[in-house]
Amino acid sequence: MSYEISLSDLTLTHGRRAAVHHCSGRFAPGSLTAIVGPNGAGKSTLLRAIAGLHSGMEGRLQAPRAQIALLPQAAALDRQFPISCLDVVLFGHWARAGAFRALSRGEKQAARDALAAVGLEGFEARLVGSLSVGQFQRVLFARLLVQDAPVILLDEPFNAVDARTAQDLVRLVKRWHGEGRTILAVLHDLELVRAEFPETLLLAREPVAWGPTAEVLTAANRMKARMMAEAWDAEAEACLRDAA
């Protein structure tokens, strides 16, 4: 099965306002791509749409929805819910197997192994509300390990985590890439992108540039993205075909 993700003249809206506008291109199977751009450029909206979690859409978006695991932005998650680290990781199995099936001993062991793999052995019973930001992000990566999806979408995965955690998690991402998975990550740290991500999509509602990272992250392209973001009228309605 091919795990290509392709966009064809894709416009994504919130209400009647466009968040992503006339976007075309493809993420090749097995590619490791950073999605970068100014605040409000549409990066999270694009990721959620690829995961099948966004409904306001025109144009075409082809993605293997059942094969995708999404790590949402940490800010979008409620950590006050009284749930243990192990339970959060076990959700990774349920995403694949359905919520109403009892989990096998092997699946529970896989969840414990995943916690150990992200450096959280002994944290099984800890409530997620008591973790540091970095520890919680490690738990979410353990859940991704258990999900074992061929396509992984990461929304600002290293935001606000300590340097050591970021290093460990980047190592995991590289391992997944080496295993042939397709990985898209929304990132703000351009040095990290240059060092670790072979492909980049520079987005400012529309793609400014998309391809090999060194060719995309030029000063001219970054300036263009900034100017496009500043010139964007956030109140303008999307030019949808049925909006005329």
Ligand SMILES: Nc1ncnc2c1ncn2[C@@H]1O[C@H](COP(=O)(O)OP(=O)(O)OP(=O)(O)O)[C@@H](O)[C@H]1O
């Ligand atoms: N739930 C929502 N309802 C209405 N508008 C939204 C919603 N989510 C995002 N938007 C708007 O859509 C546009 C794109 O937002 P999005 O979060 O996709 O950008 P982003 O590039 O991920 O930004 P950041 O880097 O700041 O996280 C912004 O103008 C934002 O205000």
